[in-house]
Amino acid sequence: MAASSPIRLSAQQACVRFGRLEALGPIDLQVQAGECVVLLGPSGCGKSTLLAALAGLQGVASGSVQADTADGADVPGVVFQEPNLMNWATTEDNVALPLALSGVEKAERLGRAQAALARVGLANFASAYPRTLSGGMRMRAALARALVNDPSALLLDEPFAAIDELGRRALDDLVLEAKRDRQLAVLFVTHSVDEAVYLADRILVLSPRPGRIIAEIVVPAVPRDPAFLTSAAFAEAAAAARRVLSAQRVAA
Structure with a gap:
């Protein structure tokens, strides 16, 4: 991913509230063309809410979200938990x-x-x-x-959680292929640390509600193949993500 790649998905001090409940934010986020950013965090922290806001399906109480597409006319592709x-x-x-x-x-x-x-x-x-x-x-x-x-951007909300491991990896590979071949900006929600490390250029860990970004983990830019799954780079990134998630459980 080139440093000059255009920003396709962005949030600036975005907050979402449901009545008096603060569900998300403030969130600052940028996803470039050709980049996959994965959101990790506990259930209810606002990961799906952020995707819905970027897809235009959920309004924000303050701040802004934007999906800047290649020609200004198309909208992000969205894949939900159910097909x-x-x-x-x-x-x-x-x-x-x-x-x-x-x-x-x-x-x-x-x-x-x-x-x-x-x-x-x-x-x-x-x-x-x-x-x-x-x-x-x-x-x-x-x-x-x-x-x-x-589309120029793809939003995926835990789409492969119910699929067996081999099928899930094959679907993850299709996402990576689309990202590479089309220079898509991808924002992917998962609860699986291993899936997050396999897919991500960057992992963003969100806090419990209201969801805020509390850690960013950069995954080395190496080929995503079977060897990567057993590499030191994979193990180190997965361990870093688990440390942040475990610290949240202890704090709770």
């Missing part, structure tokens, strides 16, 4: 939905949906219905749907 596919529609039609809502003509949107499915390894399942797909395949379809609009 949220329409059970009555084919995989292809599910992936093409954002294009249909944008008024893209049928031939173009289906062609782009097929290309997105091919990128996530589902080219042969375009006509399948979600009920016939495994959990991992449904998440692949959700990822394809998030990418079909060629």
Whole structure:
């Protein structure tokens, strides 16, 4: 990631409140093109709330959040904890939905949906219905749907938590591939320290509610391959993250 890479996702002194409850902030955050930032922290600390604010699904009480996209017209791709596919529609039609809502003509949107499915390894399942797909395949379809609009940023909220370890690693690799090939800015929420270290250029650890950034862990820029999982660099970054999380539990 070049030092001059544009900022795609940002928050400046952003705070979110639900009534009198202070849920998040103040948060200052920047995610550059070609960078993956992972959010770690206890349940209820505001990780998902921050993603929702950046996606335009949650307002902020003060401060600001912004998703600056490449052409100023598109919006971040979002993948939630559940794939949220329409059970009555084919995989292809599910992936093409954002294009249909944008008024893209049928031939173009289906062609782009097929290309997105091919990128996530589902080219042969375009006509399948979600009920016939495994959990991992449904998440692949959700990822394809998030990418079909060629966004400049990707927001992922614990998308692979229910997937087995091998399937989860394969999905993580798809995220890393999309980040690299498209220079995406990626903000990823997880409770898994190992997944955070595998994916991240930087890990941000949030405090209990109201969520604030209390630590930043920079992960070495080395290839993400099986050897990385057993390397000293991986172990050191994971240990640093666990120390911060453990300190929060002791303080609580």
